Amino acid sequence: MAHASTYKPRSGFARWLDSRLPIMRLAHDSFVDFPTPKNLNYWWTFGGILSVCLVILIFSGVALSMHYTPHADFAFASVEHIMRDVNYGWLLRYMHANSSSMFFLAVYIHMLRGLYYGSYKEPREVLWILGVMLFILMIASAFLGYVLPWGQMSFWAATVITNLFGVIPFIGDEVLAWLWGGFGVDGPTLNRFYSLHYLLAFLIAGVVVLHIWALHVPGNNNPKGIDVKGPQDTIPFHPYYTVKDGFALGVFLIVLALLIFYAPNILGHPDNYIPADPLTTPEHIVPEWYFLPFYAILRAVPDILFIPAKTAGVIAMLLAIFTLFLLPWLDSSKVRSARYRPLFKQFFWIFVIACVALGWAGSQSPEGMALLVARISTLYYFAFFWVIMPLLGVIETPKSVPDSISKPVLGSGSAAASGTSG
Amino acid sequence: MITQTKRYPPRWSVLTIGVAMGLALAAWAPVRAADEATEALSPSARDWSFSGPLGVFDRAALQRGYQLYREVCSACHSLEFIAFRNLADPGGPEFSEEAVKALAAEHSVQDGPDEFGEMFDRPGRLSDYLPSPYLNNNEARAANGGSLPPDLSVIIKARTNGPNYLYALLTGYEDPPADFELADMMNYNPYFSGRQIAMAPQLFEGIVEYSDGTEASVAQMAKDLVQFLTWTAEPKLEERKALAMPVLIYMLILTILLYASYKRIWRDVDHN
């Protein structure tokens, strides 16, 4: 939470800088002497992990962009040039691709943490909304980036997704031509996707700054979901959480390294090693794994009344993300953490299963069992946010929430309590 | 009521997640039984010297594989991302530079335009890329009954389970079952999607005479070709796996140090 600055410039230069641009003070107050709840568990390390992932993606991306050619006739070959001729090019390429996957793995865990512990609730609504905006920017950036190698999946994913814009009434075709820069996905599309991919990376970095700023105003949530009552509940971010985040990052980077060095193509699709061919459609057009749940929702929806399935699917997919913006107001419970919400906890875990099921369904052809699973899971997804969460606030009897984060110095450790969200 | 301090998330929910993910992964895995007459068979898994964390190429196999490509496959298939100089690179067939210069000079490469504006042919150099058998895809199709023989540079990565698939495909040609409708000019191969492929079987016993004297059985040639094409797809494979070990050892040491530091720094903090 906003607290009095404890920064003391130690040298003449430090004092001179502090009076002109207090950047060292800002860094100290935000990341050194920042009072952080002492009971954070490992689910809280993913914010730091995400930041490091972003840095890796930007560094490797800038390096790759020195060798990549965003022209339809040369893009695929330029990626092979990177893999073969550029010093450590293979490392940079595999690093960039696999860090993207790990970026999404981390963000899903990070979001689920927020969902479970009520980090989206008052007073952190804007923090949550900035987070959803970051998620959307990530989706866009990953989609654009995947088109760049100009393989079969690049081309056909671009075709499928851009074609969705055609469902916009009246101006759909004009919007499509505007997006494509032509009559279909082609050279102009590739070139502008490259420009936007580069731009979005830095937009993400900018919104991350806002996201951290919005966090630092109220301060971190914690597993108990109760407010910090005083200095007995907190410890300085450095060295306690720098070292803990460092350790978690070490484990994360080992997983990333195992992917890069031993299984660099396992999360990708072989068809993307076939150069794009506008005249041949792959047998199964599949997006990268992190998009599969949305892909499942897109294809799960049948014709509804007068709305054709394609349009309904697009609406459902967009609604699935838009719903996240409204989460702080859909959840009516006054209790933040699922630790003390026995009913919510169970629905939460079923929600997680539904997301995994949607992911599986997205990898399959939308028929038979896969379609059934996709439909049930989609229904549960929306029911979870629009029906269950509003209801639970009213009907659920939470367990008693502890009084404070740290045990009191005197007296017994608990008291019956009700409201905790301030 | 006393607040519980159990470990979160509770065990049963983790178990449910685990089961769900296990089911998802199992369903995800490319296990396909050939329950339809036209569905491709799954290739059987073979041991390859380049597999695994310590995998390396079989140098001799790479050289034989190149010879095979040159004498058999290059009639129809290009290898556009391989330059002659790559044949001398570390981690590949590692022919000597003189041998590769001579090899390159045996090929005719188009250059130009000259001072009269015309293209001309000249002997290949180290810096040249392997010439394609056809001028462009249209000529390739015209020469192959409408089918396009794909470039082979990254074919191993462009097919699921590439090395095993390619071996099965090359050695898997057989007579079609009596009730199978084989289209005109097509060949039956149970490992190819749809079970009919435009490419006729190419590997026959003794079709090449290996310069190192190895017996050119169909199985041997298929293995050598898989090695060679895995190298063309992943010329940095050996470099990558060699770098993996020191990186992972370093990461392990650093993570252990970080864990020890974490434990020590947090020792006196009551954080549960």
Place this chain on the structure above:
Amino acid sequence: MAEAHVEEDQSPDTDRRDFLYIATTAVAGIGAAISLWPFIDQMNPTANVQALATTEVDLSPIETGQTIKVVWQGKPVYVRHRTQEQIKAAQSAPVDDLPDPETDADRVQQDQWLIVVGICTHLGCIPVSDPDNLRGEFGGWFCPCHGSHYDDSGRIRKGPAPDNLAVPPYQFIDDNKILIG
């Protein structure tokens, strides 16, 4: 109680603690520094660029007195088939008086073939020798940008350029072919 605390500060436990943190920081720092290398090295010339480090030139179509311009590593290189007069003039120049003293013999492998990089050593313009009357006062090349004059050995004679035109590494593959680079 307070005494025990003071003693704790001086116990070996403190040293071990500090060493652990120093070791961790050092290991992390070294790793971070080493991992920068691929990002730096990727800017170095790539393998395909390095393969094009040489240019072959066929000398047979170059008549006596004629100069051609070829490209080597993206730079212009002049190949001049010198006449006997030009060779004599180049060999008889007063070497010690030159701004950049160098004998003609040190600059050619075969007298009739002069091969120099066509980049003025002043500020990088391309000196010219076409048409013949625009070669400057010493019969070699003239740089139109700031008026440097080069002779028939490519040596600077007059003007702001400090050095003679560079002679690239080359070798005769046979009597009629050279390989530059």
